Amino acid sequence: MTDLIDLTLTQLVKKIKSKDISSKDITSIYIERSKSSKKLNTYVEETFDEALENSKRFDASPDFQKKLPGIPLAVKDLFCTKNVKTTASSKILENFVPTYESTVTQNLWNSGAILLGKLNCDEFAMGSSNETSHFGNVISPIDDNLVPGGSSGGSASALAAKLTPATIGTDTGGSIRQPASFTGTVGLKPTYGSCSRYGIVAFASSLDQAGPMTRDVEDCALLLEVISSFDPKDSTSIDFKRPHYYSELNKNIKGKKIGIPKEYRVEDMPDEIEKLWEKGKEYLKDCGAEIIDISLPHTNYALPAYYIVAPAEASSNLARYDGVKYGFRVEGENLIDMYEKTRSQGFGDEVKRRIMIGTYVLSSGYYDAYYLKAQKVRKLIKNDFDDAFNKVDAILTPSTPSSAFKVGEKTDDPVSMYLNDIFTVPVNLAGLPGISIPAGLDKNNYPLGLQLIGKPFDEQGILDIAYSMEEKINFKFKTNDWWIK
Amino acid sequence: MTIDLKTVKHISKLSRISIDDQKAKKLEKDLTAIFKWIEKLNQLNTDNVKPLTSIAETTLRFRKDQIISKNIREDVLKNSPKDNKDYFVVPKVVE
Secondary structure, eight states, X not given: OOOGGGOOHHHHHHHXXXXXXXXXXXXXXXXXXXXXXXXXXXXXXXXXXXXXXXXXXHHHSOOTTSSSTTOEEXXXXXXXXXXXXXXXXXXXXXXXXXXXXXXXXXXXXXXXXXXXXXXOOSGGGOOSSSXXXXXXXXXXXXXXXXXXXXXXXXXXXXXXXXXXXXXXXXXXXXXXXXXXXXXXXXXXXXXXXXXXOTTBOOSOTTTOEEEEEESSHHHHHHHHHHHOOOOTTSTTOOOOOOOOTTTTOOOXXXXXXXXXXXXXXXXXXXXXXHHHHHHHHHHHHHTTOEEEEEOOTTGGGHHHHHHHHHHHHHHHHGGGOSXXXXXXXXXXXXXXXXXXXXXXXXXXXXXXXXXXXXXXXXXXXXXXXXXXXXXXXXXXXXHHHHHHTXXXXXXXXXXXSSOOOBTTSSTTOHHHHHGGGTTTHHHHHTTOOEEEEEEEEXXXXXXXXXXXXXXXXXXXXXXXXXXXXXXXXXXXXXXXXTTOO | OOOOHHHHHHHHHHTTOOOOHHHHHHHHHHHXXXXXXXXXXGGSOOXXXXXXXXXSOSOOOOOOOOOOSOSOHHHHHTTOXXXXXXXXXXXXXXX
């Protein structure tokens, strides 16, 4: 018999619906495992007692029609949760208790899910290794001293370590897909406008999207179905007919055209990633898909453009942290002094660096040279994808240019850290859906992922392709629970 | 493009983030490296390209001018570091 902890989200839902297990039983199991996994530093706020109470309440009057009946879930600490501390892993928000709920998490609770706790992330989601958190770095269950990726590193680590059956993250430049790739899990960034941004601590508003992080593609489809909704509270939320991603999941991808962009074959890419990509193409051919070589000529310019657009938006969004309305305050000699001290002591180094980049590119005399230039490059990148999607249904690329790295390996060199997101950032700039699925292991037995990029609003298309590839890849990875004391 | 120490201090002022000399030196090095890398964009001619300002390419929808949240003063002030039950309190601004 499979251990209950090994059940996927969809299997767990079936077990609860068939009354084989109660919500309280499974919630207790996850709480116990989370309590003995402190070494990974995944949780920044635990709501275990409330979770247990809520599970008992569910069992007392269960509604099995719900999509996530009595399922315990931990979520990234970037989602505002009513009456539960929400910090974005920043000192400046260390005592912030929202009086409202984010739409995406509200959708989870409306579907019957129960909050287990809030998960660590890079401060304000700015980072690719979960090393910028005010609450310390997260360790990957894959190996001691290995980063889980970021910024949704606590989510990825908790998911891979089975401290939650599934989770949600946010993705501004790869923050769901890169940690999913590093930890052998599935992560999907939806089309911009698919999931509401209401109640998500803002980083770069034209790029941010929430999305599911799960153990397999079925789970991913189910969770996306729950969290994706039109929301009048988010002015950029898009009202389109959302499919039933889970029930419509379909392995038949015969005749689908999959593009392979030559520009993603970057310098210094390890052979094993090249080979993995080749294998991915073979799997797709086996499924009856057609492989087509394509070109996305401006790929090389995506990252520098991103590092203008994202910090510019961040510097505007983070102007609200002034020690007046909420959050941490350091008293000063006068108002300006108070602002400067509060922000200096409240933000970490990476956040300060990005606010300063953003302030500079938006400052008088530099706006045209940097910000306007980046918006024009962003247009060229979007045009590349539009052209490509005239010829193909989806695009296959590696998720990351390398497997996970060691804690501390890249912290002194911001540019080398930023290069980690080379394959994921273009997708955010163009507002497209992208999914990373585990596809193999490197020489150290660390997971590697492949990414599928879809047309706008075609989450179903890339989920279907991922679903059929998943069967061929048959990724098996079991950690030995080394971190459990 | 080099971001010199003077520019770093100027940006820090604009950002309302005070930094000490040691941090400023580190930022001088980091920001110079980042902007050197960003300058790659100048290889591209974008004279005839329209900037992308919104990914959704739709006009924002109108909504009715209705009050949805009423009587939430307590909620609004709940997380303030300093308030007097009616207002946020800040250091004296006007002499």
